[in-house]
Amino acid sequence: MTKDIARLELLAGDLIDEHDRLLTELKAQRRKHNLTQNDVAERMGVSQPTVAAFEHYDSNPTLASVRRYALAVGANIEHTVTDACCTDDDSFEAIVKSVRIPGAAGAIWSKSARLGGWKTGDHAPAPVRHVTRFESMDA
Template structure:
């Protein structure tokens, strides 16, 4: 159950999952900027935009276009990929990952009873989702073929 969304259907849950994926993408791109030791102003300069654009993007204060995401990713030398999967595929991956994480913490003694873990209370996606993966990646210089 999501607070404030007592009567949810599959479409509502899909919207929540997509928003979470978008927020995660922005967080991971920002983490990449920090890994490189770049300031938001330096990223803005690389993108040729005002620093306030980068600030709003990182805060989630804008509905970023694919073009903005690409420009930001290029500025922080990152590769962003997209994967579309069915609701069932996503559910299987999500539940499997949560189970693996829960069992790892349980066997390490961090959680006394797997049934009591907060991880089991997370909503399970119920519709088709767009999954974004991030991979830090330096773009190699172009080479000429002989």
């Protein structure tokens, strides 16, 4: 059971790291093109404070907002979803059930909360790793 908890904690940590990297690299793209938050806001059709909130370290923007921001700063985002959870001998459902004792998996669920929450019901979705590759749209 400890191995299962560690595996889920590792996956949750990886998802948070990828989320943070995605936002960091998008902000870097804005700076690379010498765009202000006002410039990006105008391109997105939102206010400058909305862009500032998007760029804040603990923001949790929707995927639609991420795409609009990427378009505004001239970035291309590619998503890759891979099954990083289970071996042929394991099932995600069995792993989740093995850690569903009171309090045992709280850290996993709370770590994933920044990414939109984790469904802890009997039909929890399999986690995916979000890998993002950035390309400059420069000519």
